[in-house]
Amino acid sequence: MVDLPSLRDAYRTHKLALYDQARSARAPTRSVHTVLRQLAALADEALNALWEDAGFGNRLALVAVGGFGRGELFPYSDVDVLLLLPPDHAEDVDPARIESFIGQCWDAGLEIGSSVRTLDECLAEAAKDVTVQTSLLESRLVAGDKKLYTNFRKSFCAAIDPRAFFEAKSQEMRHRHQKFENTPYALEPNCKESPGGLRDLQTILWVAKAAGFGKRWDDLAKNGLATAFEVQQIKRNEALLGLIRARLHVIAGRREDRLVFDLQVAVAATFGYVSESQRKASEALMRRYYWAAKAVTQLNQILMLNIAERLYPQEDQATRINDRFFEKGGLIEVASDDLYLQDPHAILETFLLFQKTIGVTGLSARTLRALYNARHVMDSKFRNDRVNHATFMRILLEPRGITHAFRLMNQTSVLGRYLRVFRSIVGQMQHDLFHVYTVDQHILMVLRNVRRFFIVEHAHEYPFLSQLAGGWDKPWILYIAALFHDIAKGRGGDHSELGSRDVRRFCRQHEIPREDTKLIEFLVSAHLVMSQVAQKQDLSDPEVIAAFAQRVGNERYLTALYLLTVADIRGTSPRVWNAWKGKLLEDLYRYTLRALGGRMPDPGAEVEARKREALVQLALHAQPFEANKALWETLDVGYFVRHDASEIAWHTKQLSRHVPPRNVPVDPQTPAVVRARISPVGEGLQVVVYTPDQPDLFARICGYFDQSSFSILDAKVHTTSNGYALDTFQVVATFIPEHYRDLINMVESGLAKTLDDAGPLPSPSKGRVSRRVRSFPIKPRVSLLPDDKAQRWLLNISASDRAGLLYSVARVLARHHLNLQLAKVTTLGERVEDTFLISGPELQGQRAQASIETELLEALAA
Numbered sequence: 001m002v003d004l005p006s007l008r009d010a011y012r013t014h015k016l017a018l019y020d021q022a023r024s025a026r027a028p029t030r031s032v033h034t035v036l037r038q039l040a041a042l043a044d045e046a047l048n049a050l051w052e053d054a055g056f057g058n059r060l061a062l063v064a065v066g067g068f069g070r071g072e073l074f075p076y077s078d079v080d081v082l083l084l085l086p087p088d089h090a091e092d093v094d095p096a097r098i099e100s101f102i103g104q105c106w107d108a109g110l111e112i113g114s115s116v117r118t119l120d121e122c123l124a125e126a127a128k129d130v131t132v133q134t135s136l137l138e139s140r141l142v143a144g145d146k147k148l149y150t151n152f153r154k155s156f157c158a159a160i161d162p163r164a165f166f167e168a169k170s171q172e173m174r175h176r177h178q179k180f181e182n183t184p185y186a187l188e189p190n191c192k193e194s195p196g197g198l199r200d201l202q203t204i205l206w207v208a209k210a211a212g213f214g215k216r217w218d219d220l221a222k223n224g225l226a227t228a229f230e231v232q233q234i235k236r237n238e239a240l241l242g243l244i245r246a247r248l249h250v251i252a253g254r255r256e257d258r259l260v261f262d263l264q265v266a267v268a269a270t271f272g273y274v275s276e277s278q279r280k281a282s283e284a285l286m287r288r289y290y291w292a293a294k295a296v297t298q299l300n301q302i303l304m305l306n307i308a309e310r311l312y313p314q315e316d317q318a319t320r321i322n323d324r325f326f327e328k329g330g331l332i333e334v335a336s337d338d339l340y341l342q343d344p345h346a347i348l349e350t351f352l353l354f355q356k357t358i359g360v361t362g363l364s365a366r367t368l369r370a371l372y373n374a375r376h377v378m379d380s381k382f383r384n385d386r387v388n389h390a391t392f393m394r395i396l397l398e399p400r401g402i403t404h405a406f407r408l409m410n411q412t413s414v415l416g417r418y419l420r421v422f423r424s425i426v427g428q429m430q431h432d433l434f435h436v437y438t439v440d441q442h443i444l445m446v447l448r449n450v451r452r453f454f455i456v457e458h459a460h461e462y463p464f465l466s467q468l469a470g471g472w473d474k475p476w477i478l479y480i481a482a483l484f485h486d487i488a489k490g491r492g493g494d495h496s497e498l499g500s501r502d503v504r505r506f507c508r509q510h511e512i513p514r515e516d517t518k519l520i521e522f523l524v525s526a527h528l529v530m531s532q533v534a535q536k537q538d539l540s541d542p543e544v545i546a547a548f549a550q551r552v553g554n555e556r557y558l559t560a561l562y563l564l565t566v567a568d569i570r571g572t573s574p575r576v577w578n579a580w581k582g583k584l585l586e587d588l589y590r591y592t593l594r595a596l597g598g599r600m601p602d603p604g605a606e607v608e609a610r611k612r613e614a615l616v617q618l619a620l621h622a623q624p625f626e627a628n629k630a631l632w633e634t635l636d637v638g639y640f641v642r643h644d645a646s647e648i649a650w651h652t653k654q655l656s657r658h659v660p661p662r663n664v665p666v667d668p669q670t671p672a673v674v675r676a677r678i679s680p681v682g683e684g685l686q687v688v689v690y691t692p693d694q695p696d697l698f699a700r701i702c703g704y705f706d707q708s709s710f711s712i713l714d715a716k717v718h719t720t721s722n723g724y725a726l727d728t729f730q731v732v733a734t735f736i737p738e739h740y741r742d743l744i745n746m747v748e749s750g751l752a753k754t755l756d757d758a759g760p761l762p763s764p765s766k767g768r769v770s771r772r773v774r775s776f777p778i779k780p781r782v783s784l785l786p787d788d789k790a791q792r793w794l795l796n797i798s799a800s801d802r803a804g805l806l807y808s809v810a811r812v813l814a815r816h817h818l819n820l821q822l823a824k825v826t827t828l829g830e831r832v833e834d835t836f837l838i839s840g841p842e843l844q845g846q847r848a849q850a851s852i853e854t855e856l857l858e859a860l861a862a
Contacts, residue, residue, distance in 0.1 A: 002053040008108045011046050015039065015109075019075055022246045025272045030235070032243040036072035043068070043079050044142055046108055051143040054101040060085050060093060061144035061152070066113075069138035074242075075249035076256075078113035079105075080135065081142065084152055085118045119152050123159050130168040133160065134206055162211035163311050169207050170304065173200065184293035185427070185438045191245045192257040196293025198241050200300040201234065207307055225306045229373065234299055237292040244289060259289065278492050283429050290427030290438060298372060298412065305365030325353055331364040332357070340374035344382050347374065348391040348418070351409055355401035363408070371412045378417035389510045392418065396476040403448045406483075410440060421487050421502050428490050439489045442571055447482040449567035450475075464586060465566060468559050477516055480506070481523035481564055500525035522557055523564050530565040534584040535826040536796070536835040539591060540641040548588065549595040558596060562589045576827075579682020580713045580730055607637055613645035614652065621653055628652045630659040634720035642716050642822070646680060647728065655690045655726070666692045666723040672755035676744045684713065684732035685740075687747055691755055693725040696814035698823075699807065701727065703762050704754045706807040708746075709734045715823035761811060764804030764862075778831060780860035782853045784843075792821065793843050795836040799860040801827060806834065808859040816842045816852055 021027060022035045044064075051062055063069075066080040073079065083101075085093055098116055105112040117125065126133040136156055141149040177195045180186060184196030192198045209215050213223050217234055220226040226234070244267060248256050251266045259267065261282075268285035275281045318326040318333065324346050326333045332353055334340070340347050350367065354360055363371070382388060395405055409415035416423030425439035437445060452458040453469035469475070480503065488498035500521045507517040529551060537544045552558045566585060570577045611632070618628060631652055640648065654675040660666070672691035679686045689701060698717060705712055714730040733743065783796040797809060806825060813820060813836075822837035842848040 002049050002104075004104065004107055007046060007049060011042060011109050014042050015075075018042070019250045022075065022243070023250045023270050025270050027243075029243050030239040032239055032246055033072065035246065036074060036242065039075065040064075040068060040071050040073040043073055043110060046110055047079075047081070047105070048143050050101060050104050050108060054097060054104070056097070056101070056144060058145040061146075061149045062142045063139050063149060063152070064142050065115075065139045066135045067138070069135070069140050071140065074246055074255075076111070076252075076254055077249075078255075079110050080113040081115075082122070082136070082139070083114065083116040084122070084144070084148060085116065086145070086148060087119050119148075119155060122152065123155060126156065126159070130165070130172065133165065134169070137206060137209060160210050162207075165210040166207045166307065166311055169203050170308075173203050183441065184297055185290055185441045187429070188258050188260045189289065189293065190258045191241050191248065191289070194293065196295075196297040196300075198238065198245065200296050201238050201241075204300060204303045204307070207304070211307065211311060213307065213310065220303070225310070226303055227369070227373065230299055230302065230369070233295055237295050237299075240288070240292045241296070259286070279490060283490075286429040287427045290429075294411070294413075294427065298368065302365050302368045302372065305368070309365065321353055321357060324349070327357060327360060328364060330359055330361045332360055332362075332367055333364040334367045334370050337366065337370055340370050340377060344374070344377045345385070345387050345391070347371065347378065347382075347414060348388050348395065351405045351414070352391055352395050352398070354408060355395065355398045355405050363412075368412065371414065375413060375417060378414065383418060383420060384509070388418070393476075393510055396479050402479065403444070403451050406447060407444055410444060416440075419483070419487075419506075422483070424491075425487060425489055437571075437573075439486055443483060443486055445571035446485065446564075446567045447479060449570050450478045450482050450563060453563055453567070462566070462582075465563060469563060472559070472563075474516065477520055478523070478560060478563060478567075480512075481520050481527070481560070482567065484520075484524050485527040485564065485568060496525050496528060519557060519560060523560055526551065526561060527564055527568060530561050530585065530588065531569060534588045535581065536824055536833070538642075538822055538837065539584070539587055540638070545588075545591045545595050549592045552592065552596075555593060555596050558589065558592055578713070578732075579679075580684075583681040607640040610640055610643075610645045610648060614648040617646060617649035618652060621649075623653060623656075627656050630662075631656050633662075634659065634722045634724070635718065635726070636721070638821075639718045639726070642718075643728070647686075650677065650686075651688055651726070651728075654688065658690060659724075660722065662722070668692050668694070672752045674748045674752040674755075676747045678740055678744075679730060681730075684730060685744065685747060687729045687731060687751070689725065689727045689729075689751065689755070691725055693719050693723055694758075695817050696761060697725050697755075698727070698820045699761055699810035699814035700755060700758075701729070701751065702807040702810040703764075704751050705729070705731055706765050706804050707762060708750065710747075711827070712806055712823070712825050713827075714825060715820070717820045717822065719819070761814070764808045764811070780857055782856045782860070784849055784853055786843075792837055792839045795838055795856075796833070797836075797856065797860060798831070798833045801832045805832060805860070808862065809834070809836075809856060812852065812855045812859050813838065815855070816840065816848070818842065818852075 018035050018039055022032065027035075047062060056062075061084040063082040063084050064071075064080070065082050067073065067077055068080045083098060102112055102114050105114075122132075122136060126136055137160070139153070139156075176193060176199065180190065180194045182195060184194055186194060190197060204220075205215070205217075208220055208225065213225055214220050217226070217231045221228055221231045244259070245257060247267050247270050248259065248263060251263055251270070256263065264282040264285060265280075268281040271285060271288075273281035273284040314329055318328040321327055321332070324335050324339055324343065326335060332350060334346075334350075336342075350363070350371070354363070396402065398405075406415060409418075410426070416426050422440065422443075425443070428439045453462065453465050454472075454475050456466075459466040472478070484499050484503040484506065486495060486499065487502055488495040491498055503524050504517065504521055507520060512520070530548075533539075533544065533548050539545065549558075552561060562585065566582070569581060615628065643651070655673060658673045660670070670692050672689060674687065674689050676685045676687045678684075689697075691697070694700075698715070702712065710731040710733055712729055712731050716728045718726045720726055731747075778798070778800050780799040781797065783794075785794050785796075786792070799805065810820075818838045818840035820836060820838055822835075824835040826833045826835075842852065
């Protein structure tokens, strides 16, 4: 009888020794297969001992299936087995003995995934479920009746339909890719399931094996489905992905196939990567992973198309496009396998034809393979060739297919080999808490966004921007700016300045006229400026508008920068863009356009115009004559400059009857007035508060929003001449209400009660910090600078986002009796960059300033 404790201890000891071998930084990449085979052999040894002890003999068969059936076992993967019962004597096998065997497997430390079936049941289940069919496809005998297993293999192979299996696995792969948004460049990719992961390589071998084309990569080469070079590349990238997955399992101590933020740093260390000033260790690891995943994606596409051509001999007639290319089945096909080697000019022509040829949806396997094998041709001579320059410009000038062409150029590695500077940012992750794409994917996303401004079918998305694009004569200028705006990321220094040098060189090489070159350079060097001004500065200040107008210089430059800025922000992350940011940018564009027309903002005239428009809106709501007078007489020019006419009218309608008579002292016990409405500029609510002023009012309001799970996007704070605070907030809920009316009622009653109760300020909420913030925190920064007259101070903070952050800042301001006049809250993914305009006596002393900054840093870091 087997000594179960000794077996368990021996299995665990040998297994842990192999785990240490897998995570050793000295181990070569391809050694991972040896470790995985040894782990499988170790499990085989334990299973054989337990099988013999169970006394099954040769009456049934123990079959390894799935990944274990391949003869490789990842550290924390299941040991999947099939107990194959004899067809005629299945009822003679004692179920209790089988249960005892499986239980002993678990007791011995084997994480068993088991099924018990007869041959007919296996065939029936395989016919119903392609997952079962795939698992049985990769089977091998571990112990038991060899004849029974041989009959099973013959029957299974005879039953499988190669075409149906290929269709099912292709559909399964498409759905799996869609689940991961069809990109290998996820922030936390699954190295097994994501596009470009190990599953893509396994799928190739599964369909090849089912069709009888071979069981191993070398078999595919012998059968003409892959070249020797492609097999070499597959083996190299398969080993890297396998080693990453094995180390993920060992480091996590569980089955973990995702390169989550928490584990990226630890896995990077096992590869010997260390963080440097220009690049984190995790970024170096992820770039290597992305390059491998990209190569796997390319090779998967080539081999799956090749297998499809073998399974479905094409009946489509090839249509000649020109002497070098044909169109066949909606795909572009090269006329000869060595076309690109003989005529490198045809490489870029491929993508031009992809744009121009009606009905073409992609490139054939033959074309993809020819491109893959011609990468060495795309050298400095290729990049400096004037014919290629002309073709590249023609691609940019084409009226259709630009986004798809550039994505295809990147997928086939042509873009990075033609634009050498682009190659350096392929697969480069940005751990800045708001970009969710690699730099190359972000650039192509921005290109797509710019392109959509010029497409009529997308005009409904951003009508004003599409209107501006419709009047733009040279869209390719914006396409080039989009391609180069972040191309210098990761080099150190100012990427905007370095990128402008790169694009200047590109323009010179491609003979772009001088005036157009100047505009493109400006867009690349200033692509962050408009966003910073709109989100961090007071747009009601004429000096801010004048300075920005001077920077852009003219309407053409302004319009181009506006289009690029919106496309850029929208291309960072789906979470970063919102309607409020859109309004700020549009306001800045309109104010600057007016200033460039020679009409600088005249605060007096602007105020009068807004008052007149507000009165018209009040009249439409049947407000009594001069009902506005009591409130307006208590407001200064700053209020009317910072609010548009619709806000002024809304405030007046809601608050006029609550204004106390003139010369009546302020009663601190006067109940607070809180009104809310659905925000007129997009999602969320607009909330106005009217209450006797108090030193900690802003902190108290922030505390309420924090406790109620609201995020503040913008705050405008005013103190009336009669001692009341009139504060306006743009807020969004972190939850989606069933009815906005209920949300409005909750805010109006809840916030008013909080202000009237005037209890002690609550402690900031301790919300969960995301794994991304936890893994890649940014150092909090505080900047406190006076304005030109040293009467007001500009406070800038930057930190990782978390619940209660703004409230923590507000508490510090309240402790030092600082008056807040304006707050601009900018959330960039999981990073915040907030700007506050403040004043107060304590700001006049250097020691007090230092104390305020220290407390703010402590609040941000808490």
